[in-house]
């Protein structure tokens with residue numbers, strides 16, 4: 001399993017975790033995902049999945065990095081602390097590894113909300129504080145508000161066809177050591193990405209590396225420094241699903257060199273604005289095919305470099 005440092009904390013988290021929004025397949029597939037090495041689970045009080053996550057991690061809490069989120073309607077101090085206790089109860093644990101503000105709330109002063117988050121850390125109920133869906137300006141404001149503990153992560157949408165954060169938020173997070181947790185890394189359904197891959201770049205990359213196109217898409221996310229991804233799988237056997245397995249770094253250097261397999265030097269537009277090379281999702285769906293730019297070929301330039309997952313980087317939570 002490959003790991004990355006969480007923020008500047010020295011804690012290491014798996015670069016592939018398990019998302020649980022809308023997850024309804026029961027604890028066993030999640031347990032298999034954990035067995036496969038994806039021992040980082042993301043949930044939220046609003047998802048209704050904290051109980052199934054609790055069942056999945058029963059007996060192995062100390063081996064799991066557990067992230068959950070507080071909803072914006074609970075951003076008042078007393079509400080937040082009560083919501084935290086509710087999550088702890090549903091998750092059947094006495095601490096949460098990463099407690100995140102689910103999205104900004106423009107009405108409650110950030111100082112009150114983040115003050116309560118810091119209280120929770122001081123009380124030993126939370127290890128690290130994160131935010132989600134925060135713009136660059138909102139993140140900077142949150143950072144400036146912290147008194148005793150840092151913001152270690154920002155969970156935002158990021159995938160091959162939605163790279164909006166690449167303009168400003170991602171570079172800022174990378175240089176300020178705020179981990180980007182990429183949600184919807186498969187664009188809420190890999191077909192959305194595949195539909196944009198008119199030249200079959202992902203398929204060719206998959207063939208060249210002996211992986212699946214889904215793995216390649218996930219690998220693109222985690223190839224970016226400071227980015228981890230939390231795909232969701234809902235089928236019955238997560239351990240056999242590429243999304244639940246570590247995507248690894250076998251084509252990382254190639255991705256790092258080219259920025260994206262789907263926006264290589266062959267596409268002049270990608271040089272001007274890589275984020276615009278692929279259409280961004282609109283309401284969870286890619287733009288119509290007619291307005292999609294073609295994907296440039298990149299697979300032929302890549303070479304596969306197999307990685308032995310078994311011995312390297314045993315996770316330290």
Ligand SMILES: NC(=O)c1ccc[n+]([C@@H]2O[C@H](COP(=O)([O-])OP(=O)(O)OC[C@H]3O[C@@H](n4cnc5c(N)ncnc54)[C@H](OP(=O)(O)O)[C@@H]3O)[C@@H](O)[C@H]2O)c1
Nearest residue numbers: 019020021183184185186187188189231232233234235243
């Ligand atoms: N902070 C936020 O505001 C926020 C917002 C959205 C999501 N999230 C988090 O991010 C997580 C992931 O995002 P997401 O659920 O929106 O979408 P996602 O992970 O991008 O896509 C999920 C879809 O990908 C499919 N999939 C997974 N593995 C696959 C594989 N190996 N081959 C083919 N298809 C595969 C699944 O299909 P099947 O259904 O067939 O398994 C599922 O429908 C969520 O569960 C949640 O934890 C956070």
